[in-house]
Amino acid sequence: MGNVGTIFILCLTLNGFYLISSKCLSHEEELVYQWVSVEFLWPNDTFKQEYIDTGKYIPENNAINGIKVYNDSVFLTIPRLKVGVAASLVMIDKTSPSESPGVSAYPSWEMHIQGDCNTLQLVQSMEIDPENGLMWILDTAYVPSSPIEVAKRCLPKIVVWDINENVEVYRYVFTKEVITDPFYLNDLVLDYGTQKEVQYVYMSDTLGRRMVVYNHIEKKDYVFFHASFERNMMYSNITINGVSEMVPLSINGIAISDDFTYVYYCPMASQTLYRVPTSALRNSKTDMNTAVQTLGSKDIQSDGLYFGKGGSLFYSTLGQNGVYRWDTITNTKEAVVTNATIEWVDSLGMDALGYLWFTSNNLHKYFKNGTTPGKSNYYVWKVYVGEKGYLDVPKRGPRHACSDTDSIGTHPAEINEKWVSIDFEWQSCKQLESAVESNTFIAKNNEVHGIRSYNDKIYLTIPREKTGVMATVGVLDKQIVRPFPWSAMNKIGDCNALQSVQSVEVDINTGYIWMLDTGKSCDPKLVVYNLKKNAEVFRYEFTANELGQKHYLEDIVLDYIDYRAAFAYISDSAGQKLIIFDIAKRIARYVTHSSMNYETQHENITIAGTQTGPHHKGIKGIALSPNFRYLYYSPLASTKLYQIDTSVLRNNRSTDADIDNSVTEVGNKDFPTSGMYSSQRGLYMTDLTKGSIVKWSYSASGSFENGQVPSKTEVTKNCLAQWLESPYVDENGNLWFTSRNIEPFFGNSTMAKNFNFYLWKSNIGESSYLSGQKREASFGIKPAGGAMPLLVPILWMAMKYIFIF
Structure with missing residues (x-):
């Protein structure tokens, strides 16, 4: 029996695809x-x-x-x-x-x-x-x-x-x-x-x-x-x-x-x-x-x-x-x-x-x-060891998809990590081998999407849009993704576990991570986890009445009232609606509006010279102004940016007319957006057609002034950043985002010879929209009706270090 060891794979072929970094805890x-x-x-x-x-x-x-x-x-x-x-x-x-x-x-x-x-x-x-x-x-x-x-x-x-x-x-x-x-x-x-x-x-x-x-x-x-x-x-x-x-x-x-x-x-x-x-x-x-x-x-x-x-x-x-x-x-x-x-x-x-x-x-x-x-x-x-020899294809290792790899812009982003394909921490290399043989793990199907950080730890989401995704949420450790919170909580087919997480939000004031599980074959749910105590705070399973027949939960933001997270807003790109979750009451509802629908004239998106689509996705990226007065959003298949008053969203008695009167078109972006994030100074959006992050600056009030065109800045641009996702501003003034090549993303090619997934970082010197909401009296979330938060079951804790597929 070999000693406990670690193997990092920087370019491995499994299932016909090259991995980046695999970690086996034993051999x-x-x-x-x-x-x-x-x-x-x-x-x-x-x-x-x-x-x-x-x-x-x-x-x-x-x-x-x-x-x-x-x-x-x-x-x-x-x-x-x-x-x-x-x-x-x-x-x-x-x-x-x-x-x-x-x-x-x-x-x-x-x-x-x-x-x-x-x-x-x-x-x-x-x-x-x-x-x-x-x-x-x-x-x-x-x-x-x-x-x-x-x-x-x-x-x-x-x-x-x-x-x-x-x-x-x-x-x-x-x-x-x-x-x-x-x-x-x-x-x-x-x-x-x-x-x-x-x-x-x-x-x-x-x-x-x-x-x-x-x-x-x-x-x-x-x-x-x-x-x-x-x-x-x-x-x-x-x-x-x-x-x-x-x-x-x-x-x-x-x-x-x-x-x-x-x-x-x-x-x-x-x-x-x-x-x-x-x-x-x-x-x-x-x-x-x-x-x-x-x-x-x-x-x-x-x-x-x-x-x-x-x-x-x-x-x-x-x-x-x-x-x-x-x-x-x-x-x-x-x-x-x-x-x-x-x-x-x-x-x-x-x-x-x-x-x-x-x-x-x-x-x-x-x-x-x-x-x-x-x-x-x-x-x-x-x-x-899950690795091939130096002479195996592609010779000379993976390459970038384009030649001019220097970023430009007011704050050029640098590559923090890059992968041919995402890989995970495994209890043993035998377990990795078994997962590969059974197609429980198909390397090329693991595609990084969302990113958040807390206390210098980076959390990634890998949605189960394809089969063979070992874990849908993970913590990054030297290019390796460690399943989060642990392996069993990512078991496919177990409705108590996370099935397919597109996005997460980290509340820097409480240390809670809000994981949005779109559900796959299980009911969609929201799982809130305390990163400080390493324990589940509560979870909420959405009902069919709350979501409707068609749904795909995309993005999530937190709305603060009096220094306490009061509402969570969730975009539903398939249902073309906005879900409103009342945190204190533990109930959800949704609102619809024509501005949340995709536009057929923008359903095809050209990225890096390749036309992709049709993208029949409505409201996708959402963000909150730092004064929590407005929610900003844009359908994927649209070039327009909209805002809606949070006062209307918070009120469960708001009518369709109230919603309609509250929605305002902020302006025409002239580009499709997959994700957005709000800092204290501006709204950061992905420009899919140019491979860039664009900032629209807020006025002194912390939002966009009605009737005034906001100041627009190209923050960073790089030919390697093709399909950009999940812009995010951390506690240290860094702008993060992910990108992936369009070929493996849309299933046209595995592109085994190229790096396909990137994690980008740019120091912009700004803070998150959630900054400044911390108050000693409001560290936790009040349980509904005085009920105690749902803690992690003992069984889950016992299984914490056991891999289950």
Whole structure:
């Protein structure tokens, strides 16, 4: 069982879509294969006996090292570190039911003739591009056990083999001028740069204490030397479960970031992790003294390294019997696997299903005393991390949908967070795997919408407009969404839980979050939760009479009277009406008006050059003036802004005529609006056609003066902000809003190669319309009729940390 650890996924494919950041609170490694000694699948018994008789096959000397996975095949390397290694590159069919399967010489027995420089001599590592099935085989050629004179040894080479076509497509033999004795080409990574084909290959030369570069564009090789490649004799002794071995080796493990920007490496006799920009390695004349960067200590010696899709650098921990992860973005490290029975984790690889594969081979015993008869010595493991390897599509990681990504305006907004797709905190990676397999979680369907904050915590809504949304309300934590208040309160189909929350409002005066659940198959409800006490205050289920036959609850604002939240106003875009909730009396009603209806001439909205629609949505975004005199609103399919007196809305005796007389057209916005928010100084609205936030300034009275055109300002604009939602002003003077690309939003494309969801932030130096309403005597909400607030049931509290789907 692995230790509790955290895995962040910055670009993962699940359900055919790339995730941004997944967090598993625990991991469970699985033993896939184990061998006492490696057995081959021989052409026939005579062939096998000949290998045994001539010493070409000594079972106990075949130690598994490297590993990569492609489709239904597992590829392993067995370097010729001792005599009797029958083949240096082998394959296992993943569908084999055996726990100790025979291995096949790959690509053929004819490609493993020792002493024939046209064949593979000693393969320590290989890499496979999952997109095209090309295997890049690094044949270091140097065979420590061989009696062949140094001058007659084969030169190292790279052989590119097409797995799908089973044919060699290219090879490169290194030059004697570059590969000089001593040498041992240990590991390799592929650099695609900005192209569709490999541009460079970087290799660690462990005995030569250098990094070798192969320029595939110009078909040439060169080498770099640097002090960071050298061993540190202080760390040359490796102790695993009480058994020590001197391993004074230099640069060994090597990895490359998924955007092909940095190469990471470390000597085996060292605890320090280094990196160097690929821009430096691509130039043979680079001064490495100015290029190498020291990242910090791993606190243990390592063998293999491997980079996932994003900032995840996985590395073996030899003295800690496992695999750790270094978050190269936050420069932090954490355990993925620690298991005392896993001795000498050697090589790492990743498959298409989110598994990290690795080998363990007891090398400290292999070199010291040999293998243990009757006991398994070589192992293949896998652990679900929900992440793919650095070479998986899209290569170079996700990109922005447009090129000019700088914001403009009076207060240009900056990207606070960005995602290809939203992901959540999971109790275990096994649970994530199960959710993916059952379509309980479909990554591409989780689309961020609303945003609010309180005490520096950011709350997001992910409406269940599509299937596979794990939680509809969450708290943001380093790109990860933690279900709020907890997982069980987001269980789909449980009408006691939140089903589909479009919007929330946070009352900064009380610390209450008002969650508007449009209901899906359950009745719509309003759930009020105390963020300070972590307890439900009350909930209200709307009746059919209060909502009508057609409804979709969009937005919510709070109306204060005498320093107390007295009413909540809720927009219903499908029913084209405004719902009025009397907080003290716990009753709801609705009003309608023609100004709340969508306009057919504006039902199609052009965003980023693409026409979307028809949008048959009425009143959507709503906001209150800071003096609480007016409610502002606009249908989605309209360009007009309206206001209505709150005095009329508060009065349950107001007639249709009263409503009609109270509604006023403030002005023509000339753009459709999905959301709006009121600060103390103005009304902030989304302009969908321009990808901007526009401010209409209030007069000194805290609202718009009748008959006067308000001052209009473009606050921020960015081509990345396509469908903008949920503008909001926090306690620190920051304007927040979300945006999402229109393609995944409207289901036309998953856009797996692009960032699709953004969280924006701009410091405008203003405060929310709710600011200044705090009074010591009015911290709570009076329960109706003296009734006590509905607290969270004990059962819910017991289930707080249990995932239920």
